[in-house]
Amino acid sequence: MPASPSSAPSANASPGNGRAFVLDAAHLSKTFESAGRRLTVVDDVTLRVAEGQTCAIVGPSGSGKTTLLGLCTGLDRPTAGHVRLCGTDLGPLDEDERAALRSRHVGFVFQTFRLIPTLTARENVVVPAELAGQGGGAARERAEDLLGQVGLAERLGHYPPQLSGGEQQRVALARAFMTEPRILFADEPTGNLDAETAGAVEDLIFDLNEQAGTALVLVTHDEALADRAARQVHLRGGRVAGGDARAARPAAAPGEAP
Ligand SMILES: Nc1ncnc2c1ncn2[C@@H]1O[C@H](COP(=O)(O)OP(=O)(O)O)[C@@H](O)[C@H]1O
Ligand SMILES: [Mg+2]
Numbered sequence: 392m393p394a395s396p397s398s399a400p401s402a403n404a405s406p407g408n409g410r411a412f413v414l415d416a417a418h419l420s421k422t423f424e425s426a427g428r429r430l431t432v433v434d435d436v437t438l439r440v441a442e443g444q445t446c447a448i449v450g451p452s453g454s455g456k457t458t459l460l461g462l463c464t465g466l467d468r469p470t471a472g473h474v475r476l477c478g479t480d481l482g483p484l485d486e487d488e489r490a491a492l493r494s495r496h497v498g499f500v501f502q503t504f505r506l507i508p509t510l511t512a513r514e515n516v517v518v519p520a521e522l523a524g525q526g527g528g529a530a531r532e533r534a535e536d537l538l539g540q541v542g543l544a545e546r547l548g549h550y551p552p553q554l555s556g557g558e559q560q561r562v563a564l565a566r567a568f569m570t571e572p573r574i575l576f577a578d579e580p581t582g583n584l585d586a587e588t589a590g591a592v593e594d595l596i597f598d599l600n601e602q603a604g605t606a607l608v609l610v611t612h613d614e615a616l617a618d619r620a621a622r623q624v625h626l627r628g629g630r631v632a633g634g635d636a637r638a639a640r641p642a643a644a645p646g647e648a649p
Pocket of ligand 1: 423425432450452454455456457458
């Protein structure tokens with residue numbers, strides 16, 4: 392796939408203040424066809440996120456947020472445009488190579504937690520390390536440390552059905568940080584939680600990101616939550632609404648206040 396000027400290595404190597412882009416998605420579109428009709432749900436979206444930067448993607452239900460995350464993480468392929476994730480162009484990679492890249496560098500948190508119900512909290516947190524070939528005692532110790540950080544030191548042996556929603560999401564957060572990802576994608580991570588629990592989980596997401604220097608792409612329809620990110624990108628009908636000025640200017644300083 393020919394590289395467009397917007398994804399040229401020089402732009403990635405020097406995005407402004409010396410930090411590289413962990414996510415460089417340029418002119419992404421996704422069109423579905425069903426019953427002879429074409430529906431474009433992501434429409435020419437450019438999104439760049441620097442190391443350690445926090446970016447919220449905000450938009451109403453159906454605006455293409457989850458589809459955009461799928462494209463950015465290589466879980467789905469775009470109809471047009473291309474993605475560099477952690478310096479690697481996803482276009483030429485097959486599914487196994489994409490999975491390996493995600494396993495090394497990417498963390499996920501979902502609205503519905505997606506824990507494995509037959510594994511304990513500690514075992515769930517260890518899974519990403521095992522998938523990366525780094526299981527064993529050191530991984531179990533790190534899992535316990537992380538569960539302590541999210542306030543679940545007393546729940547290591549609990550199974551997901553024995554945990555509250557907020558506790559399950561905290562296990563999912565510990566799991567997401569297990570392999571020290573360079574970027575965390577969170578898709579409506581507090582959407583299934585009551586306000587108080589959601590606030591505690593939000594604090595943890597931003598605390599963990601700051602401590603670990605992880606970039607964060609946070610999908611939400613909650614404007615107050617989005618305001619906690621350094622940057623907000625608004626999606627309407629699959630398009631970036633109102634413009635995300637820094638996305639269009641690789642020489643600008645990502646992560647700085649507008
Ligand atoms: N596999 C698919 N086939 C057809 N349409 C889809 C598919 N996935 C998503 N869509 C449509 O794309 C639009 C955006 O979906 P989504 O990205 O899930 O939005 P959001 O996460 O913002 O709520 C919706 O109208 C949805 O119906
Ligand atoms: Mg969604």
